[in-house]
Amino acid sequence: MIAEVIFTGTELLLGQILNTNAQFLQMELSSLGIDLYYQVTVGDNLQRCVSAIRQAAGRSDMVIVGGGLGPTEDDISREALASALQLELVQDPGALQIVRRFFEQRNIPLSRNNLKQALVPAGARVLDNPVGTAPGIILERQGKTYVLLPGPPNEFKRMINDLVMPFLKEKLAGRTAVIKSRVLKFCGIGESLLDEKLSDLLKSTNPTLAPTANFYEVHLRITAKSVNQVEARELIDAMEERVRERLGSYVFGKDKETLPGAVADAIRENSKTIAVAEGISGGELSALLTTAPGAGGFFKAGIVAGDYGHIRGAGIEWNAIPGDQREKLKTLAKTLREQFDCQIGVAVGGVSEDEVDKAANDYKFFVAADIEGTVMGKELILLGGERIEVARRAATVVLVLLWRYLQQGVKF
Incomplete structure (x- = not known):
């Protein structure tokens, strides 16, 4: 019908x-x-x-x-x-x-x-x-x-x-069917590349595949129609297996599973703990991590500051740290790891005083991490928007970078 x-x-x-x-x-x-x-x-x-x-x-x-x-x-x-x-x-x-x-x-x-x-x-x-x-x-x-x-x-x-x-x-007695869907969630790969890697599978008629792009995520919906739930699920299982054979390293979850939950799982599975300091992300990263199940076991501390120069204590003397903003953030990440006795220290901040390119209305920021002594950093640009939305997007970017390193060993 x-x-x-x-x-x-x-x-x-x-x-x-x-x-x-x-x-x-x-x-x-x-x-x-x-x-x-x-x-x-x-x-x-x-x-x-x-x-x-x-x-x-x-x-x-x-x-x-x-x-x-x-x-x-x-x-x-x-x-x-x-x-x-x-x-x-x-x-x-x-x-x-x-x-x-x-x-x-x-x-x-x-x-x-x-x-x-x-x-x-x-x-x-x-x-x-x-x-x-x-x-x-x-x-x-x-x-x-x-x-x-x-x-x-x-x-x-x-x-x-x-x-x-x-x-x-x-x-519909005797003529009922079942339509079931499953959504695989990817990060670290764009929609166009995913489409290219799965081009033949996307032509399937049952189950069907449909990718949709989200901010720093791609979702792939697999939908099957059959006479009962068992057969529909079997069709979806078989297609998911084929997708994972090609792109499994980019899959962080499915259906209601979330990226913060996937990062939390990766931190726990690797027996690590984390402390973070946030500027541009405005506490959103801490909020996403601490609302994940079992956060008390891996989240050591979160510091939120409009200006890191205002922080006193926890071994942090921002104005005394040498170097430009990027080097300062790397040092801050290391300080967090050492002061809070954890394996992962992350510091997020703008690369200029006001964190914004006023002409383009784009936000430039830097993510620094010290993971068991391995220090890395990455500068990124976010398109302009409402400040709260920029904070959420910045936090999401950090989660993607953490997940890729913890699951794939990809440095940033």
Whole structure:
């Protein structure tokens, strides 16, 4: 079965709210092997909503519309479906009971506007909404299935779980499939090189592979469709093995595993401990490492300073350290390792007083590390942006450099 989802609401197009219903619904549909090829967002405009429904019906077996079932004039999903299918809107006794029940249980007067929520296209089936005023709608017509659901997430998700999923399982009895995905996460390799190394595998149709670039990471989604979860997982396992044969040294995790977690694992597995000093990264590196499981066993200390010259104690005398900013940071990394009796000392700071190239609005910074007496450093440039985002990106770069050294022996 092929489905298309339409979410209505001008507030979605304006970015005023985040559509959490989308991800939830996508995961539920894939668990039944339902293919979702298109997802559309349309504003509160009747004609555009009618057009979206007709377009969806022309290329899918099922159309799900989320939102637009409220009592106000801009709630137009009922009207749009009726118009798209040239059906009359009629008051449904069951829908009216659902609407009345909500107000009666709360001893609130029923507004005339809410009577609109009892209207359904002729021939439609009403879905109960135990936590809201808007009944859902299922309509089967000319080989197509239409599902209308209210937009509030608590109502939407409950009706999907309790009513829509059982309906679809019954409808697809004997014809259900499973769509499973796994995401492999890479660092130290760019998207273009990954694409080149896996060019033949990317042509696979089942499972399919899809790379996406993130900041200093590349994610590779492997998706398989089969009659059951076991076979889908076997297809994914086989493809993952082929990918790892070529690029396994760049894989730091999969699915919900994170780069900070991978670095923490690498530090523990190598029986090391770490201390860090941060300028441009503003404490983000310490935060990422200390929130990893077992951080108390490997994270010795974190120092955050807007200016290292203000630090007093811990054997750090920044202004007395000879050399330029880069050499000072290398010495600071060594001092951290020695003073906190750990195997890894890391110091991060800008290479100029204000850490920014004002003309280009780019941030230049330097990462220094002393790992068991091996001192290394690397200068990098981050594109300009909000200061907090720059700090997070700087911390991520440091994590990548640490992971590559600890796992691959790549110096920086």
